[in-house]
Amino acid sequence: QKEVEQNSGPLSVPEGAIASLNCTYSDRGSQSFFWYRQYSGKSPELIMFIYSNGDKEDGRFTAQLNKASQYVSLLIRDSQPSDSATYLCAVNSGGYQKVTFGTGTKLQVIP
């Protein structure tokens, strides 16, 4: 079982819709969770991090964490063509332990 799993996509949504990106992880002791956006040929860019169960909102982005189900998601409201990118989920086991990445979900926002 992979440590961090994501559907590779592509996930296609129309402009203005809500995009929902999902991630599961295997280490029940994981403590913090990150979402990164990566444009083709560029390095990952941190969007959000979350470490408490529930929702965390930042602008059009909402991260959701359910530790009991070992599940973290990212919602993008009012999707824009500029949101088209690969979204990487990353998990930290705690403190200065390593951060493990999923393989990413490719999002396509159709104008």
Add this chain to the structure above:
Amino acid sequence: ETGVTQSPTHLIKTRGQQVTLRCSSQSGHNTVSWYQQALGQGPQFIFQYYREEENGRGNFPPRFSGLQFPNYSSELNVNALELDDSALYLCASRNYTEAFFGQGTRLTVV
């Protein structure tokens, strides 16, 4: 702008050669992680340095080695380059709760 810079941005090496990649750290961060990202894959953890000591390593052979300096900048060294080492190499400057990436070094081994 993350304040994390990597050099060089692109590099072409011949199989069997050695390469050194460099990474600055963001102010206030004492931890640097290195990742290898092949095309279409997520970043794979190589190793991490915390206050100049290696404190974690992924499934990479010993020919991948590193250093962290007192100013928390870091180097990744790869000996005996193989064709499969061609990838984007990313460093991430970290504190307890967040990790910021540099722009990456694209290494091509021919």
